[in-house]
Amino acid sequence: MKYLSIDLETTGLDALNHQILSFSGILEDSRNKLRFEDCPKFNIYILRQTITGSAFAISMNSKIISLISRYGTLRTEEEKKGLCDSAHGIFLSPNAVPYYLYIWTLVHHEQKDYGFLLDPACWIDKKMTDVSIRQISEIRQTVDPVTVNVAGKNFATFDKKFIDQIENFYHFIRIRQRVLDPAVLFIDWKDDLSAPDLAVCKERAQISGIVTHDSLYDAWDVIELFRKFY
Numbered sequence: 001m002k003y004l005s006i007d008l009e010t011t012g013l014d015a016l017n018h019q020i021l022s023f024s025g026i027l028e029d030s031r032n033k034l035r036f037e038d039c040p041k042f043n044i045y046i047l048r049q050t051i052t053g054s055a056f057a058i059s060m061n062s063k064i065i066s067l068i069s070r071y072g073t074l075r076t077e078e079e080k081k082g083l084c085d086s087a088h089g090i091f092l093s094p095n096a097v098p099y100y101l102y103i104w105t106l107v108h109h110e111q112k113d114y115g116f117l118l119d120p121a122c123w124i125d126k127k128m129t130d131v132s133i134r135q136i137s138e139i140r141q142t143v144d145p146v147t148v149n150v151a152g153k154n155f156a157t158f159d160k161k162f163i164d165q166i167e168n169f170y171h172f173i174r175i176r177q178r179v180l181d182p183a184v185l186f187i188d189w190k191d192d193l194s195a196p197d198l199a200v201c202k203e204r205a206q207i208s209g210i211v212t213h214d215s216l217y218d219a220w221d222v223i224e225l226f227r228k229f230y
Contacts, residue, residue, distance in 0.1 A: 001030050002109065003149035003180055005222045007215040008159045009061050011053020015161035018053045020046050021064045022089070023097065024215035027108050028151075028223045030230045036220055040108035043089035043216045044097060047072065060213060067091075080124040088216070090120055095167060096129050099136045102172035105146040106139075114139065145172050151180035151222050153198045182225035201225055 006025045012018030027040040045068055051058060058065065067083070071091045074080045084090055092100055100123065106112040116122075122132040152159055156179045163169055183195035186204045196204065198221060199211045205228050212218065 001149065003028055003030075003151045004105075004109070005151045005219040006155060006159060007152055007218040007222070008162055009064055009213065009215045010057060010162060011051055011061070012057045013054070013158075015165055018057070018162075019048060019051065020094075020162050020166075021048075021061050021068065022046065022215045024089075024219050025101075026216070026219045026223060028226075030226075033227060039220075039223075041216065041219075042101070042104050043087075044100065045071070045087065045089050045091045046097065047091055047093050077121070077124055081120055084120045084124070090123060092123060093126075093129065096123065096133060097166055098169045098172045099133050101169075102140065102146065103136055105148060105173060106143065109146055109148060112143070140172065145170070145174050147174040147176060149178075149180065150175050151182070151226065152219070153181060153183065153201070153222055155179050155181060180226070182222055185225065185229060198222075 004025050004027055006023075008020050008024075009022040010018055010020050023042075023044040023046065025042050026036075045064065047068055049072075051065060067087050068091070071080065071083055074083060080091070090100070100118075103114050103117045107115050107118060117132055117135060121128065123129050150160075160175070160179070163175075181195075182201055183197075186196050186201040188196075188204075198218065202209070202211065202221060202225070205225050207221070207224050211221065
């Protein structure tokens with residue numbers, strides 16, 4: 001089975017008033033378990049002129065905010081591409097996110113031949129982004145939205161509420177109703193008062209390393225937890 005492990009870093013817990021800072025996903029195929037380095041993945045930093053959120057969340061995600069701020073000061077294509085490479089991601093305006101993800105899922109989930117539109121050069125400034133969005137809008141007129149299985153720790157009660165606020169997201173990508181959450185696999189039914197958090201799940205699964213609160217690596221943690229069962 002294929003599923004997309006998704007994780008977000010945000011400026012707080014309130015999906016209506018706080019913001020997504022990073023949006024990451026890793027495509028897993030349970031029949032073909034690849035190394036982290038080889039799995040199809042995306043790592044999006046969302047450009048913001050103004051950051052609104054809780055002091056705790058903003059402090060915790062200060063490195064992401066610093067990257068977003070730095071990108072906004074860069075002027076040349078070479079500088080922006082260099083930051084994309086060093087940050088292992090792409091920087092997009094909020095309205096561009098569903099367009100990029102649509103192409104990403106068409107290429108990696110559906111094996112469609114649109115990979116040229118994933119080149120960071122298509123997205124590094126507003127003019128190029130506008131051209132890419134027009135091209136993708138034309139593709140969407142004839143190609144259906146992509147339907148995906150999604151996995152994530154607390155995805156249904158947290159991440160999806162933020163994704164729901166992304167304009168046009170569901171015009172391009174459909175999420176199946178049954179979301180995969182690894183917590184139920186690691187509950188101590190005798191002693192737990194609630195489902196375990198990601199750190200406890202990793203400990204019980206004997207997976208080393210802390211929870212990084214880096215959206216890409218947290219998405220990988222979820223895959224590693226599920227891999228204990230296939």
